Amino acid sequence: MMEVPFDRRIVDDVLQRMGIANIGDATIRQSVAVSEEIERLTGTKFVHFEMGSPGLPACAEGVAAQKEALDRGVACVYPNMSGITPLKEQASRFIKAFLNVEVNAEGCIPSVGSMMGTFATFILCAHLDRRKDTILYIAPGFPVQPLQAKVLGYKTEQFDIYHYRDEKLRDKLESYLSKGNVAAVVYSNPNNPTWVCLTEKELQIIGELMTRYDAIAVEDLAYLGMDFRKDLGKPFEPPYQATVARYTDNYILMLSASKIFSYAGERIAIVAISDALFNRHYDYLQEEYGMGTLGKAFVFTILYTLSSGVSHSAQYALAAMYRAACDGKLDFVAQTREYARRAERIKAIFCRNHFHIVYDKDLDQPVSDGFFFTIGRRGFTGDRLLHEFLHYGISAISLRPTGSEQEGIRVCTSKVAPDTYDILDERLRIFDRNNPIT
Amino acid sequence: MMEVPFDRRIVDDVLQRMGIANIGDATIRQSVAVSEEIERLTGTKFVHFEMGSPGLPACAEGVAAQKEALDRGVACVYPNMSGITPLKEQASRFIKAFLNVEVNAEGCIPSVGSMMGTFATFILCAHLDRRKDTILYIAPGFPVQPLQAKVLGYKTEQFDIYHYRDEKLRDKLESYLSKGNVAAVVYSNPNNPTWVCLTEKELQIIGELMTRYDAIAVEDLAYLGMDFRKDLGKPFEPPYQATVARYTDNYILMLSASKIFSYAGERIAIVAISDALFNRHYDYLQEEYGMGTLGKAFVFTILYTLSSGVSHSAQYALAAMYRAACDGKLDFVAQTREYARRAERIKAIFCRNHFHIVYDKDLDQPVSDGFFFTIGRRGFTGDRLLHEFLHYGISAISLRPTGSEQEGIRVCTSKVAPDTYDILDERLRIFDRNNPIT
Numbered sequence: 001m002m003e004v005p006f007d008r009r010i011v012d013d014v015l016q017r018m019g020i021a022n023i024g025d026a027t028i029r030q031s032v033a034v035s036e037e038i039e040r041l042t043g044t045k046f047v048h049f050e051m052g053s054p055g056l057p058a059c060a061e062g063v064a065a066q067k068e069a070l071d072r073g074v075a076c077v078y079p080n081m082s083g084i085t086p087l088k089e090q091a092s093r094f095i096k097a098f099l100n101v102e103v104n105a106e107g108c109i110p111s112v113g114s115m116m117g118t119f120a121t122f123i124l125c126a127h128l129d130r131r132k133d134t135i136l137y138i139a140p141g142f143p144v145q146p147l148q149a150k151v152l153g154y155k156t157e158q159f160d161i162y163h164y165r166d167e168k169l170r171d172k173l174e175s176y177l178s179k180g181n182v183a184a185v186v187y188s189n190p191n192n193p194t195w196v197c198l199t200e201k202e203l204q205i206i207g208e209l210m211t212r213y214d215a216i217a218v219e220d221l222a223y224l225g226m227d228f229r230k231d232l233g234k235p236f237e238p239p240y241q242a243t244v245a246r247y248t249d250n251y252i253l254m255l256s257a258s259k260i261f262s263y264a265g266e267r268i269a270i271v272a273i274s275d276a277l278f279n280r281h282y283d284y285l286q287e288e289y290g291m292g293t294l295g296k297a298f299v300f301t302i303l304y305t306l307s308s309g310v311s312h313s314a315q316y317a318l319a320a321m322y323r324a325a326c327d328g329k330l331d332f333v334a335q336t337r338e339y340a341r342r343a344e345r346i347k348a349i350f351c352r353n354h355f356h357i358v359y360d361k362d363l364d365q366p367v368s369d370g371f372f373f374t375i376g377r378r379g380f381t382g383d384r385l386l387h388e389f390l391h392y393g394i395s396a397i398s399l400r401p402t403g404s405e406q407e408g409i410r411v412c413t414s415k416v417a418p419d420t421y422d423i424l425d426e427r428l429r430i431f432d433r434n435n436p437i438t
Numbered sequence: 439m440m441e442v443p444f445d446r447r448i449v450d451d452v453l454q455r456m457g458i459a460n461i462g463d464a465t466i467r468q469s470v471a472v473s474e475e476i477e478r479l480t481g482t483k484f485v486h487f488e489m490g491s492p493g494l495p496a497c498a499e500g501v502a503a504q505k506e507a508l509d510r511g512v513a514c515v516y517p518n519m520s521g522i523t524p525l526k527e528q529a530s531r532f533i534k535a536f537l538n539v540e541v542n543a544e545g546c547i548p549s550v551g552s553m554m555g556t557f558a559t560f561i562l563c564a565h566l567d568r569r570k571d572t573i574l575y576i577a578p579g580f581p582v583q584p585l586q587a588k589v590l591g592y593k594t595e596q597f598d599i600y601h602y603r604d605e606k607l608r609d610k611l612e613s614y615l616s617k618g619n620v621a622a623v624v625y626s627n628p629n630n631p632t633w634v635c636l637t638e639k640e641l642q643i644i645g646e647l648m649t650r651y652d653a654i655a656v657e658d659l660a661y662l663g664m665d666f667r668k669d670l671g672k673p674f675e676p677p678y679q680a681t682v683a684r685y686t687d688n689y690i691l692m693l694s695a696s697k698i699f700s701y702a703g704e705r706i707a708i709v710a711i712s713d714a715l716f717n718r719h720y721d722y723l724q725e726e727y728g729m730g731t732l733g734k735a736f737v738f739t740i741l742y743t744l745s746s747g748v749s750h751s752a753q754y755a756l757a758a759m760y761r762a763a764c765d766g767k768l769d770f771v772a773q774t775r776e777y778a779r780r781a782e783r784i785k786a787i788f789c790r791n792h793f794h795i796v797y798d799k800d801l802d803q804p805v806s807d808g809f810f811f812t813i814g815r816r817g818f819t820g821d822r823l824l825h826e827f828l829h830y831g832i833s834a835i836s837l838r839p840t841g842s843e844q845e846g847i848r849v850c851t852s853k854v855a856p857d858t859y860d861i862l863d864e865r866l867r868i869f870d871r872n873n874p875i876t
Contacts, residue, residue, distance in 0.1 A: 265513045
C-alpha cells in the first residue's frame, strides 16, 4: 500500500506508456485502464467514479423469463423485427404507468440498447427532410451520442444548458431551430453527467418549439424514475416522470433497460415513437429509402439493416420486467434509490473537504441525488483536478468531453461501496490540506 | 381447402390490398404476409420457400451455456466491447479448426449478427482511404447488404457472377478495382441465394487482386461447412472450408451463428479480422475518427457507437458451441446436412416437372445441395413465375432483387417438412400441365 499522494513518477509513467497526454481526453475505458494499472503498481485500490455501469444485480424477473424463453426454444427463431407482441404491449403499458403518456404498442420497438436506439434514430431523422441535416445536442450529455453522428458523417450543433435554464432555454433553442436545418434535438433527463432534471416548463418549451419548427425531440430516459426528490415509482399514479411527450407529437423516447432494471449486459431498450410520427409520411424518406412512413422505414429499413432484430430471449426478459413493474410487483425506483443514498453520502464527503457541486440546481431546487453528480474545485480546471486525483487514488471523467463549458468532473455513484467512504474522506482530506483554497 | 390454381381474384385482391404491384418487388417479409393472407382466405397451406430461417432447434450446448451465464449474473454487466475472452479464444480456435487459418483471438470480435458485422465493416472500409468510397458486391447476394450501403449513403457497384466463373472472374473484378475507388468486395460462400461455391482458384484470384489493389475482401461465411459435396465437419482435419484468407491479408470474415448453430434468435456472430489488417494504421481513419489502427477503430468507435457490445449471455453460448465443435463433440455440419437431404428431394420434384436449376454448376461440378437453390421455368421470368406460383400455394422470392440477371426464383429448403413433398409434387404437376413447355 502506498500513501497518497502517490509518487509523481508512477502516475506520469503510466500515462506516458499508455500514450495519454491529458487524462481529460481519455475515454472512460482508457481511464479505467489507467487506474487499474496504477492500482497494480502501487498495491492501492482506487475509488472508481468513472464507470457508468449498474451497481445492482439484474432484476430477477427478467433473468427468470429469459431462461424460460431459452427453454422454449426461441434461440433458433429470428425475432420479429417490430418486437415480440408481449414486449410491445407491456412497453406501451409501462409508458402509460410511469409517464402517463399513450403510445401504441406498434410504436414501441426494441433496439440493441439505447445505443442502437439513438444511432438508428439519427439515421431516421437525417432522412425526413432534405433541408434538415443537423442534430442538436443539449449539452452536457453522453459523449458517445455526438460520436454516433460523427461516425455517420452527420452535422451536429450543441450548447451547454448551464446558462440557459427556464425561459432562457426558449431563445437559445430558437436561435438554432430558426435556421431551419435542425432535424432532431437530443437530451437526457435525468441528465448524464450532471443529473440536472429539466422541469415540466422547460420540457413544454422544447415541445412547443419541436412542433413549431417541425423537429423531433429525442428524449433519452436511461435514468427514468430517478429524480428521487419525488416518488416516481407507483404505477398509474402521479407524480409521473417528466417528459416532452406531454407537449408535442414530435417525440421519440429512449427507454434503456440497462440502468432501471440493471440489465445492461443483455443490450436491450425500447424506442417509443409517438403515434402521430409513427404513421406520418415523408416524401424525402420515400425518395431515399423507398418507404415513406416513418415507423415502417425505421423498423424495416433502418433497424433491419443494423442488426436484423434484438435478442429474442432478452425481449421476453424485458416484457416480464415491464409487466412486473406495471403490476406493482417490481418497484424498480425503490431498488435504484440505492444510488441516491450513495450520492448523498459521497456529496457530503466532497463538500466537507471544500469541493462544490458544479451543476447544483434545477432553478431554485438542489438537483436530485442519483446515479451521477458533478464536482469542482476552486482553482482547478476539470482536467487538472482529474489528473491530480490520479495521485490520490481517485478516478473519474472530465466534464469537458460531455460538452460542458464548466470546470469539473463527473462522479458516478453506482460502483462505490459503503466501505469506501472512509477511504475517500481520508484521501480528500489530504488533498484539501495539500491544495488549500486561497 | 381450395383447389389449385386458386381463383385469380383472390390472389389479385390480396396483392392489391397490400399495395404490391409486382410480387417480385416484395421483401421477404411482405411475401410471407401475402402467402399467409392467401392461406387464411383459401384455407389451403402454402409450401413456404421464402424464409431463410433455421429449420432446426438451437444447439443445446449454446442454450445450456447461455442459461448458466444468466445464473451467474452477467445480465447486469456491460459486456467487454472486444468480446469476452473465452469467446475470442474459441472463435480463433474454431477458425483454425474448420478453415485452417490463423486469426489472433484479438481480431475475433462479436457483433449483433453478421447483419451488424457487415454494417460496421462497410463503415470501416469507407473510412480507410479517401479515394476508396465504393463497395463492390459479387451478385447475386443477400439483398440487405446493398441496402445497408444505401442506408449509409455509400456508393455501390455489383455484377452477376453467372458469366464470370473461373479465370473470367479476374478480368471482371479488375475492371472495377482498377478504377481505384473500391474499398471492399463482398460475397457469400456458399452463396445466398444460388448455393454457388467459389473454388479455391476463384478465391485465390480474389485474394491476389485484394492485395494488388489494396481492397478488403468481406467474406460472408453464414453457411460455413455446408458445401456438402465434401465433409467439412472434422475439426483440424482436411478438407477445410474454402476461404480467401489463404490468399491475402486483406480479409474480414463474417461467421454468423444463425445457420451453422441454428442460433438466429440471439443475434450473434463473429467478425474475424486478419492480424495484418487489425494492426494496420490508416491516416484517413485517424483523421476521421481520431483512432488510426483498424482493429481499435472498428471496436471502440464503430461497434461501440452501434450497440455498445453484444448480448453478454449469448457470448457465452457461442463460446460453448465453438468449444464443443472444436473438441469434436458437436458435429454442426452433420446436423445442417439435413438441409441438403431436403434440397435433393425438392430439386428432384421440380426437375421431374420440367423446371431447371438456374445456377446449376461450379465449373464442371453440379452445385452442392444445401440451404438454398435456384429454380427457373422456360418461358417464365422469375417475377412471373413467382406470381403464378401464388395461385399454386407456393411462395418464394425472385432472383432479381438479389442482383441476378438470370430469370428464376430462390428456393429455401429449411422450412420444408418431408410431409410437404407430395403436396409440392401435385401442385407442380398441375402447373406443368397448365403451362406446357413449348
